[in-house]
Amino acid sequence: MNAMSPPAPTLATKTASGGEILLRLSGVRKAYRGAVAVESVDLEIRRGEFFTMLGPSGSGKTTTLRLIAGFEQPDAGTIELDGVDMARTAPFDRNVNTVFQDYALFPHMSVAENVAYGLKAKRVAAAECRDRVAEALRMVQLADFAGRLPAQLSGGQRQRVGLARAIVNRPGLLLLDEPLGALDLKLRQDMQLELKHIQEQVGITFLYVTHDQEEALSMSDRIAIFNRGEIEQIGTPEEVYERPTTPFVANFVGSSSIVKRRGRRFMLRPEKVQVLPVGERAAFGFHGEEGRLEDRVYLGMFTKYVVRLGDGTKIVAVQPNAEGATGQLEKQRGEPVLVVWNPETAWPV
Amino acid sequence: MNAMSPPAPTLATKTASGGEILLRLSGVRKAYRGAVAVESVDLEIRRGEFFTMLGPSGSGKTTTLRLIAGFEQPDAGTIELDGVDMARTAPFDRNVNTVFQDYALFPHMSVAENVAYGLKAKRVAAAECRDRVAEALRMVQLADFAGRLPAQLSGGQRQRVGLARAIVNRPGLLLLDEPLGALDLKLRQDMQLELKHIQEQVGITFLYVTHDQEEALSMSDRIAIFNRGEIEQIGTPEEVYERPTTPFVANFVGSSSIVKRRGRRFMLRPEKVQVLPVGERAAFGFHGEEGRLEDRVYLGMFTKYVVRLGDGTKIVAVQPNAEGATGQLEKQRGEPVLVVWNPETAWPV
Amino acid sequence: MSSAHETLRRGGVPRRFSGLLWRNPRLGLGSLLAPPLAWFILIYLAALVVLFVAAFWSVDPFTGELDRTWTLDNFRAILTSDTYRAIALRTVAMAAAVTVTDAVLAFPFAYYMARVAGPKLRVALFALVLLPLWSSYLARVYAWRLILSHDGVLNWALKLVGLPQVDIGYSRWAMWIVFTYIWLPFMIMPLYAALERIPGNFFEASGDLGARGWRTTAKIVFPLALPGLIAGSIFTFSLTLGDYITPVLVGGPGSDFIGNVVYANVGIANNVPFAAAYATLPLLVMAIYLLVARRLGAFDMM
Amino acid sequence: MESRATRIVLGIWVALVLVFLFGPIAIIAVYAFNASNVQTWPIPGFSLRWFASAWANREIRSSLLLSLEAGVIATAIAVLLGTAAAFAVHRFRFVGREAVSFIVVLPIALPGIITGMALNSFFVFWGLGLSFWTIVIGHATFCIVVVYNNVIARLRRMPHSLSEASMDLGADSWRTFRLVTMPMISTSLIGGAILAFALSFDEVIVTTFTAGAQNTLPLWIFGAIRLGQRLPEVNVVVLVVTAITFIPVIVAYRYMDQSTDRSR
Amino acid sequence: APAKANYPKQIGKGEGALNIVAWEGYAQDDWVKPFEQETGCQVNRKYAGSSDEMVALMRQGGGGEYDLVSASGDASLRLIYGGDVQPIKVDLIPDFKDFVEDLKAPPHNTVKGVHYGLSYEWGPNVLMWNTDKIKDAPKSWAEIYDPKYQGQVSVPDNPIQIADAALYLSKTKPELGIKDPYDLTPKQLDAAGDLLKTQQKLVKKYWALASDEIELFKNGDATIGAAWPYMTNSLKDAGTPVADVVPQEGATGWADSWMLSAKAKHPNCAYKFMAYVSTPKVQAQQAIYFGETPVNLKACTEMDAQQPGSCEKYHLNAPASYLKSIKFWKTPLKQCSDGSNTCTNYTDWQRKWQEIKG
Ligand SMILES: Nc1ncnc2c1ncn2[C@@H]1O[C@H](COP(=O)(O)OP(=O)(O)OP(=O)(O)O)[C@@H](O)[C@H]1O
Ligand SMILES: Nc1ncnc2c1ncn2[C@@H]1O[C@H](COP(=O)(O)OP(=O)(O)OP(=O)(O)O)[C@@H](O)[C@H]1O
Ligand SMILES: NCCCCNCCCN
Numbered sequence A, B: 001m002n003a004m005s006p007p008a009p010t011l012a013t014k015t016a017s018g019g020e021i022l023l024r025l026s027g028v029r030k031a032y033r034g035a036v037a038v039e040s041v042d043l044e045i046r047r048g049e050f051f052t053m054l055g056p057s058g059s060g061k062t063t064t065l066r067l068i069a070g071f072e073q074p075d076a077g078t079i080e081l082d083g084v085d086m087a088r089t090a091p092f093d094r095n096v097n098t099v100f101q102d103y104a105l106f107p108h109m110s111v112a113e114n115v116a117y118g119l120k121a122k123r124v125a126a127a128e129c130r131d132r133v134a135e136a137l138r139m140v141q142l143a144d145f146a147g148r149l150p151a152q153l154s155g156g157q158r159q160r161v162g163l164a165r166a167i168v169n170r171p172g173l174l175l176l177d178e179p180l181g182a183l184d185l186k187l188r189q190d191m192q193l194e195l196k197h198i199q200e201q202v203g204i205t206f207l208y209v210t211h212d213q214e215e216a217l218s219m220s221d222r223i224a225i226f227n228r229g230e231i232e233q234i235g236t237p238e239e240v241y242e243r244p245t246t247p248f249v250a251n252f253v254g255s256s257s258i259v260k261r262r263g264r265r266f267m268l269r270p271e272k273v274q275v276l277p278v279g280e281r282a283a284f285g286f287h288g289e290e291g292r293l294e295d296r297v298y299l300g301m302f303t304k305y306v307v308r309l310g311d312g313t314k315i316v317a318v319q320p321n322a323e324g325a326t327g328q329l330e331k332q333r334g335e336p337v338l339v340v341w342n343p344e345t346a347w348p349v
Numbered sequence C: 001m002s003s004a005h006e007t008l009r010r011g012g013v014p015r016r017f018s019g020l021l022w023r024n025p026r027l028g029l030g031s032l033l034a035p036p037l038a039w040f041i042l043i044y045l046a047a048l049v050v051l052f053v054a055a056f057w058s059v060d061p062f063t064g065e066l067d068r069t070w071t072l073d074n075f076r077a078i079l080t081s082d083t084y085r086a087i088a089l090r091t092v093a094m095a096a097a098v099t100v101t102d103a104v105l106a107f108p109f110a111y112y113m114a115r116v117a118g119p120k121l122r123v124a125l126f127a128l129v130l131l132p133l134w135s136s137y138l139a140r141v142y143a144w145r146l147i148l149s150h151d152g153v154l155n156w157a158l159k160l161v162g163l164p165q166v167d168i169g170y171s172r173w174a175m176w177i178v179f180t181y182i183w184l185p186f187m188i189m190p191l192y193a194a195l196e197r198i199p200g201n202f203f204e205a206s207g208d209l210g211a212r213g214w215r216t217t218a219k220i221v222f223p224l225a226l227p228g229l230i231a232g233s234i235f236t237f238s239l240t241l242g243d244y245i246t247p248v249l250v251g252g253p254g255s256d257f258i259g260n261v262v263y264a265n266v267g268i269a270n271n272v273p274f275a276a277a278y279a280t281l282p283l284l285v286m287a288i289y290l291l292v293a294r295r296l297g298a299f300d301m302m
Numbered sequence D: 001m002e003s004r005a006t007r008i009v010l011g012i013w014v015a016l017v018l019v020f021l022f023g024p025i026a027i028i029a030v031y032a033f034n035a036s037n038v039q040t041w042p043i044p045g046f047s048l049r050w051f052a053s054a055w056a057n058r059e060i061r062s063s064l065l066l067s068l069e070a071g072v073i074a075t076a077i078a079v080l081l082g083t084a085a086a087f088a089v090h091r092f093r094f095v096g097r098e099a100v101s102f103i104v105v106l107p108i109a110l111p112g113i114i115t116g117m118a119l120n121s122f123f124v125f126w127g128l129g130l131s132f133w134t135i136v137i138g139h140a141t142f143c144i145v146v147v148y149n150n151v152i153a154r155l156r157r158m159p160h161s162l163s164e165a166s167m168d169l170g171a172d173s174w175r176t177f178r179l180v181t182m183p184m185i186s187t188s189l190i191g192g193a194i195l196a197f198a199l200s201f202d203e204v205i206v207t208t209f210t211a212g213a214q215n216t217l218p219l220w221i222f223g224a225i226r227l228g229q230r231l232p233e234v235n236v237v238v239l240v241v242t243a244i245t246f247i248p249v250i251v252a253y254r255y256m257d258q259s260t261d262r263s264r
Numbered sequence E: 001a002p003a004k005a006n007y008p009k010q011i012g013k014g015e016g017a018l019n020i021v022a023w024e025g026y027a028q029d030d031w032v033k034p035f036e037q038e039t040g041c042q043v044n045r046k047y048a049g050s051s052d053e054m055v056a057l058m059r060q061g062g063g064g065e066y067d068l069v070s071a072s073g074d075a076s077l078r079l080i081y082g083g084d085v086q087p088i089k090v091d092l093i094p095d096f097k098d099f100v101e102d103l104k105a106p107p108h109n110t111v112k113g114v115h116y117g118l119s120y121e122w123g124p125n126v127l128m129w130n131t132d133k134i135k136d137a138p139k140s141w142a143e144i145y146d147p148k149y150q151g152q153v154s155v156p157d158n159p160i161q162i163a164d165a166a167l168y169l170s171k172t173k174p175e176l177g178i179k180d181p182y183d184l185t186p187k188q189l190d191a192a193g194d195l196l197k198t199q200q201k202l203v204k205k206y207w208a209l210a211s212d213e214i215e216l217f218k219n220g221d222a223t224i225g226a227a228w229p230y231m232t233n234s235l236k237d238a239g240t241p242v243a244d245v246v247p248q249e250g251a252t253g254w255a256d257s258w259m260l261s262a263k264a265k266h267p268n269c270a271y272k273f274m275a276y277v278s279t280p281k282v283q284a285q286q287a288i289y290f291g292e293t294p295v296n297l298k299a300c301t302e303m304d305a306q307q308p309g310s311c312e313k314y315h316l317n318a319p320a321s322y323l324k325s326i327k328f329w330k331t332p333l334k335q336c337s338d339g340s341n342t343c344t345n346y347t348d349w350q351r352k353w354q355e356i357k358g
């Protein structure tokens, strides 16, 4: 961390349970020629937060972002930035910048020219402009690439230029629409870390769009789960994963098994379930049922077990491959096993 | 599982440790105007196997696949299919079919016409052709979409048409080049299951390309790790994950920490490391070191801990969130912790 | 499995020929490239060579017979004459003026097509731009005579609204207007092609970074549309450079073009060598223009 | 994105340019109904008599026919050669590949008078009499590029994987061309062919140098303009040709290139 | 070199087609249609705006594209010596015997007694003006050099126009010593050029086509200029108030001949056509339409029948003296008519003309 970074926040403050409201959407609605893209969205984002919009394809995430950036105008509702309604303000007059999914770098300008573009539009003095561009490029580790054209960069490098081009303007709010969507998995994981690191460094509020739950969970202070143009739940990663308020959220954020017991449906996260050889005893207070091992998939960090219970319920369990080179349960497909869980971890849905 | 499926193999035979060789590449090399894409590849694939080529962008996976399909001709080396050298055989004379990353569906033909294309080229009788197309569409659950044009399908549906179009020909070998790369994470996970299921149903040998380690680990019988136009390691998922033969493989397949002890470098997989409060005792035979908690990331199924040891080594550990709604270790960033691992799980690299 | 190979290997002549082509890509290349290349080399390039060799010959003015002895007289006559220099300058200047005017007229038009018009209107505008190409070039040039002449439509209309008469018939102004008019579709089409290829989110990115419309136009749209502009200018410039009919029909005194001199020498005086020598000038101008244009990516927009 | 004011100003500009483009064509239309053959403004009266006399004019019919024939054959040649060249350049890497695109544009980018004069002296040099075929050769030469450009642009946008997929499924090169490539490029081919035909149909300068005693329609029009006696017939012919082509041109361009209705 | 004779014995069966190069107004439907019906020879017409263009067309594609050309005196010798046209058997033309004697074998189409052309019609280049805008009828060519007509003058775009200036100078500047307007020494050529350059500033448009000139007067762009009687007739028909005159300095003019291409593909139709257009009726139609004088003396009655008084108007009743007053176009050569080698040739004239026009 360098001189720019704010004092390291405690883990508690990172969940952003308080703080000043930077952006407020109330009753925002947008339809395209009859097709409703955003039904009704209410949202509050706090200053300094890393806020993520997560949801399946077509659920209205991009549309919401475009409304905030000003590329579209809402049919109804208000968009307040710092308490001021932005509905009739043109994009170039909003203190908001966007990192585009396909980067949208200007192909005829060098990296430095791309990054300087916003500053020049704002008539920042040449010397200051030069300094800020250099600093932004240093931050995204592209100081040596200033003279290159976008076409001469790799995907990850382009992504970072897109980021530098936005943050160099020190916007109040940075919008990122699946900024890592086009990258390889490995590169994406590296960039996730970098993005998070940069956000902490510059202290800008990030509004992030993704359809990748893992990405959302690992990076965000809070997450809004979108479905069909509406928000189903807003909460910290733990809240949406552990305590989903709707079946849709339960299913979309992470995988889970559904068991019906005593007329009620419960969600069981796979890591909460243990698979044991038949005959072993479940720990105190744990619930155990017998079933048949249907599949076992080695996934490196852990192994996934699929067990079919007597009543036909399918239970998925994962167990870390912690003990040694091979998984612990040496059962073959089709053999009987015992599945065990703590009833407290079964979440009613 | 339906009537077509072969008897469920035991978990042991699924690793395909024996069996007849279907495809053999020896010393295959391909350069594009000076730039070497494939340096020298030797490869044997057994009949019925699900074989994956995994590697970073530009490592030569696609090129290798194209050489096998016959879209390119090798500069050197032989490509034997069923013991017959294919080097001088045109793609349309090879008993091999491809599922393309961008699907490559013929936009002017309906789904059924796309699927029937290969059969018509082989002058299969109309009645048989109709039946086989119907069967293939049923298998990919698109029986109701036969009359649609590709443009009227979603990404996942297109992918399945591409698959049906290939398997309807009952090729000896099916090549798949990142077939799920263009899909959403959630959809991709569903399609992984479906693909695997279909492979087991039809018993065709799959040669699969991906850059997603998780996908490779979860689906494959064996994996070849590509790097800079060469294969670094071939082995089962467990072999490449647990016993990588090169640092590149260790790093590319899953994440790991590197510790130097007694002059040797060891790789530590994060799931093999436990993070405990200082003062707790490590289990018998386990190795424990003190460090400082640098970061804690909640990832739903598990929590990731980053710990900095006294000598500066960074250790990453993951722990399943099995016990309840919150992670087990209630430490704040910066507090001292104990990291513990079984020395047997530290793999020398 | 090997029987499967057998079935695959069978097949008629086209299949075996296809296999042959696959094994020998050069053969495929040859059979594709030979006919068009032969056409261009044997007919067109050969014709150009014949012509420009002739530039170094001379002709008997009375009998019209070619004298195939090597001479630089034609070039000497051209280079030492104020008249020919003035004509060349006039032609190039007019071609440049027409190109600039067409670019100015076409840019907002093409922009509207690419960015503002809906799909239906876009198709309609596209067809409307191309439609004039079907109504005889000559007839349209001629129509301008009727518009611009002393008692023509323009002055009639000016009189109707009480404005003073203009006397621009048979003048360079007339040529400028008519050339601009005639070649305008040739500028709009490639410019539209270029504008249409600018991704929509470049406009958004620019606005997002604080640039207003004019700045986006100057810094993003114009540079990215430049290949299309140059592609269009190849047409407007070269078509003007080589025309001799419009000067004849609507020009006044002192409006001869290179084309008129060339035409007068080849089509009238039968002095092909002199015509060829004078035609070297537009040939060189266009060759340089094309080399620059190709470097700027204009060929992809034509 | 564009503000309302911008859209309005642009709309007005477009309207004015359209007036500029179609004003002279309107004049042509009006003069086609001129009662007198004297071209003064305003016209003294309306009459349909020039339609009758144009219809009866054998020269118009024969030159129109000649133009159609020459245009169709030149377009056919251009389609064949232009498509072949586009495929060669798109598919293969070879020495001089860059030069091909250059040679192909030369005939249209060089002033028509150079093309015409060069071909003329070439034909004379080889003792080939000027004929219908020399017209066709001249037109085909500068039409090839139109087809070439259209086809190669489409090929560049067409995923390469399509023809590979076809071959992968057992279709040989010919079958692949017939069933996959051809349907994919057909609309751009039609667009190119229409433009090529239009260029040929209206070409004056190159034709002047490559035609013998034959009159194409533009040459007849030029003759009629010089003669000054039958100008209303010229206007009638131009009006009718324009009107007849209007519908197919609209239809063709609707199908020509998906890019035109790709929404921004 | 001139082409060798290849006379037919008689006019054979028509080939069904005939390609001709003609002056505008020389192949009107009025008389071509009946010819086509009569002979089955379809006439394809190509109109030329100048003698130069005619020569070029006859040589186009190695010759043989066209069968016949209505060449003026300045083109005919070029065609003969260029070997582009072949000798004509005048015996096959029944009306030849009725031709004006002077034009049966004039030097511009007959070389060493061999007929390479069949004379057709002849006439003067006249001074034409708009009678509404110019009330005092002009009498001298001086008018078209007068600055008061700035921007209203129109003269042909043709190097041979230099001869008009030379003719005017031969009368107004005798010190230059111009005797024949087609025999100009370099100094005389320069003098004519200088005069024409001052005229250039007055010119509205150099007309290239007959229709140009007609339109220029019709639409009020030009009020005075050098023209053909044909234009005066057309304009009068269209109701434009114009008149023309052969000014006091005299006039240049043309004497046209039909000439047969050395490589004619349709010689029989060509002979049939030459015979047909030599008949009194066609000669008269042509003369009245174009405003010129036939060579067939028998055409006089036909003319008067078609347009009373036209025989006299076009001097067919006294052709010999009228003929002398016109300086017919001929090709300027290095060798002057007096045999000396001090004159300027046609290439010099072309260059000079280009210089004048700018
Ligand atoms: N310009 C548009 N015209 C018409 N419909 C649109 C437009 N933009 C979006 N839509 C529709 O609005 C809905 C929401 O789209 P949006 O792009 O906001 O979804 P998203 O959540 O961003 O999805 P993805 O993850 O695929 O990007 C979709 O059904 C989409 O088809
Ligand atoms: N047609 C080609 N012409 C030139 N170079 C090529 C071509 N195809 C591939 N290459 C180069 O060959 C190398 C290997 O490419 P290849 O496509 O096989 O990699 P890959 O492993 O499939 O990567 P990715 O995961 O990005 O698809 C790369 O450096 C690439 O740039
Ligand atoms: N509509 C007339 C356009 C004429 C274009 N001719 C192109 C040929 C140039 N060599």
Ligand SMILES: [Mg+2]
Binding pocket: A061, A062, A063
């Ligand atoms: Mg989106």
Ligand SMILES: [Mg+2]
Binding pocket: B061, B062, B063
């Ligand atoms: Mg690849």
